[in-house]
Amino acid sequence: MLEVNNLSKNFAGTGRETEFAAVDGISFTLDAGECLGLIGESGCGKSTTARLITGLVQADAGSVLLEGEEILGRKGRRQREVYRKIQMVFQTPQDSFDPMQTLETGILEAFRNQGMSRKEACLHLPELLKKVELSSETAMRYPRETSGGECQRAAIARALAVQPSLLICDEATSALDAAVQAQIVQLLKKLQREEGLAMLWIGHDLALVRELCSRVIVMRQGKIVEQGETREVLEYPKEEYTKLLMEYSL
Template identity: 50%
Template structure:
């Protein structure tokens, strides 16, 4: 198989004034194949979002190695990261907060296309296509984030992430702020994108039921460490660690 991402012993330490340094991510290793979905689960504070920011290089890596398609991207800076941002995109938990409230959704979705030198008329066409691909009316490009529902805004955020045609889409609790009905619709959209575009996903979530239905394999994080990993069915049906059993019981009891 074609390995897209390979993480070896990733560690992130944050300095704290007057306190001992805080190790948010501790010696995490994994690989992600083309077309594969990796779930990362754990309670709040387990290191999931910090790990996501390390993978997207929004946060510097203290120690360890991160490779994309065999190329070491661990220490790349600024303009060197352009290819990384083109291949790895993230969808955040709070869709409205991820857009500039002073700009329309269309402006936000088209920003990466402008940065690549695309003409204004072509951007408008592409933004409309992206919105429609994500189940929205192209006219929503003229709306501001506060003028649409949470579900519509999250679909627009997914459209924005798809604009650069990434190979990996990281969803950081992308459905947790949505009600159950909208959550189901967003998951159906992600499944469709997985099938039609061959996207690879890193799906960060605290809900093991969603992970079981969507992911090929899963990492269980606790206190920044991987305490268990494997296929979702195996981990949910026969958890080896007490912490994993607690997560499973919270969903399936």
């Protein structure tokens, strides 16, 4: 469903370093309905990889095929087609909503961006809120009036409104307390099962990676150092860096 080939991105460096490779020639695949984990220490290139795939950051080299079609370098209407098929859920959902608008308004905009009338969008809203287990009363609040978990449910609802085939979760639960984190993880598992979503899960909590992901990729300094089935990689790591990650997570 998703095929990434030799993807690369350099950024300007500091001091004597003219530039550095944030993502350095990585390749991987993600099947339909699969949850793939992407792990590594801060600055290893995980989030940049997600932004390259979605087109939020332009790649220097490589290709990204979504359902067999190249999606890198698209502009205008063709790039909007990518945004419909690939949605992201971020670490701090309050920051992704307009503070002057209610959560409901933000979700309705996702419907409207597909060409729906406001009346039609309002008809679809209750079913979507039910899917993410968010009450209509909560949806009518402003982001600052909701908890992190409530706002994240709204962010997931907004992402699902366009019926994507791929959901990228970038540290989507790391800002939540343990109890709420567990609820959101269970919600995502249910939605993946019911909606047939493919998911790219970016995070550092290896317990969540074990629970959610069938395969995992380990990144270091912009490169993939190890990948494979989650249980095999995390329980029997081959690379020294992966072993260190496991030790630090204990």
